[in-house]
Amino acid sequence: MTDPFPPEVVEQIARHMNDDHAADNVLIVRGLGGVPTATAARMSGLDADAMEFKAAVDGIEVPVRVPFSERLTERRQVRAEAVRMYRDACAALGVEPSH
Numbered sequence: 001m002t003d004p005f006p007p008e009v010v011e012q013i014a015r016h017m018n019d020d021h022a023a024d025n026v027l028i029v030r031g032l033g034g035v036p037t038a039t040a041a042r043m044s045g046l047d048a049d050a051m052e053f054k055a056a057v058d059g060i061e062v063p064v065r066v067p068f069s070e071r072l073t074e075r076r077q078v079r080a081e082a083v084r085m086y087r088d089a090c091a092a093l094g095v096e097p098s099h
Helices: 007-020 022-032 077-093
Strands: 040-046 050-057 060-067
Touching (some): 022 040, 022 060
Antiparallel strands (some): 050 060
């Protein structure tokens, strides 16, 4: 079976998340990643089971791994999981989703 997430795909997804969804990354890390005091977060990787972030906490960068709701087998599943993570994080934090 071919890895659905080779390095170039992970890089493309991370670039999109970091360029277009930086605020969402922070909410995901705060609401689902167990780092409620994060002031910034950038997606640093992913695999079939989770999305990984580097979060800024008190000026220190800490790794955060947020699991998907299920093991992903195709690239197209990442978008739905990222949206789910964002919405779940908003709900956990009591924030109204903006999209």
